[in-house]
Structure formats: structure tokens, C-alpha cells
Amino acid sequence: MSLKEDVGIKAASYVKNGMTVGLGTGSTAYYMIKEIGRKVKEENLNVVGVPTSSTSKKQAEEMGIPIKSIDEVDKVDVIIDGADEISADFQGMKGGGAALLFEKIVATYTDQVIWIVDESKMVDKLGKFPLPVEVVPYGQQQLFQLFAKKGYKPSFRMDQKAKKVTDSGHSIIDLHLEQIDHPEQLAKELDETVGVIDHGLFLNMVNTVIIGRPSGAEIISDIR
């Protein structure tokens, strides 16, 4: 069993009967959705899933998990999602799969946020992984140049030969920063930049991290 599969299955045990569950996106979240689907089928687990992307929605539907959109539920009990990087102080970088906006919206309205990662995602500081910034297509070239001038080494996320289009119809500019010394400052700056819809810095959000290690999964709870 891979480390991603191990943490995906472990995380599914946090999902109890009657819960509304945010279904994250990516190759690690895939195993969590698969396991919840198995429990729905084989153990009569009664849950509602709130998918964070068209990909997760499709997988949940195929697995027979009842789903609702974020606007059809009162609140979400728990969200289980992957991450691209988690720093030593448990700040996250997400969006490698372009699902950052819906993931952040669902996480914002969720009681408990759980991230599942293999140990390669644990870093001292964020930034080796390019920071995804979701932008409105109108004016995106100007924004790209602004980021270049600031030394942020931007690149447009591509899908084959065309610019990647997110589930909400935006583009993604990845910033190749190498090291982010002040994530809160950068998040604030990006939040205040016209044309930026959202970015992959998920700060002060996670409650529990499940880290896949060859020696067995490590669970860190009560982070906040």
C-alpha cells in the first residue's frame, strides 16, 4: 500500500454517520473518497459529500456517495484534503491540482480541517512548490507582468497547449518563489491585488495533519 493510500484510508475513519464531509481533490484525496465510497456501499455509512472540484464530484458520484454543493448544506463537519506543502508551523500550500478556490471555500465553512500527505510534503518553509494564484482572465497578462517585475518568476499553468481553465473559469499563474519567509504578508498582498481571485496559501486553517511515513502514519491533532 502506498503512503497516500494509507493516509487516505486512515482519514476516512474520521467520517461518522450523519456527517457532511468536504471531499478534497488530488491523488491523495482520491484514496479517501474511494474508502468513503467503500464504507457507504459495504457498511451503510450515511454521509453527504461536498466535492471541491469537478474531478472529486465525478469520483464521488461513481463511488455512490450522495453529494451536495456547498450552498445546499448548513455547514460541513469535516473536510479531508491533500496539500502540496506543509511547513513546520502547519501552514499549507495547495492548488497543484488547480482546485484551490473551491477547496478554500469549503474549508472556510468546515468545523474540522484534516490534511493528508505523504512525508515528502512536510517542509521547513513553504515555497519550493510553485505558489498557485487564481486570476480573472481579463487583464491576466498585466498581472503576469506585475508579478514578473516583483521578481516572483510567474508562469501560466498550461493544459496541453492552452492556458489551464479552473472549474470556475479562471486562469492560474504559478509563482516560483523558492522560499516564502513571510506567508501572511504575501497572502495579504495577493488578497489585495486586483484580478487575483485566490491563492494557494492556506494559513491558520488546519486542525489535524496525517502524515504518511514508511514506519506508519503520524497523526498530529489539535493544531488549532
Ligand SMILES: O=C[C@H](O)[C@H](O)[C@H](O)COP(=O)(O)O
Ligand atoms: O488543487 C489541488 C489540491 O490542492 C491538492 O490537494 C494538492 O495539490 C495535493 O494533491 P496531491 O495529493 O495529488 O499531491
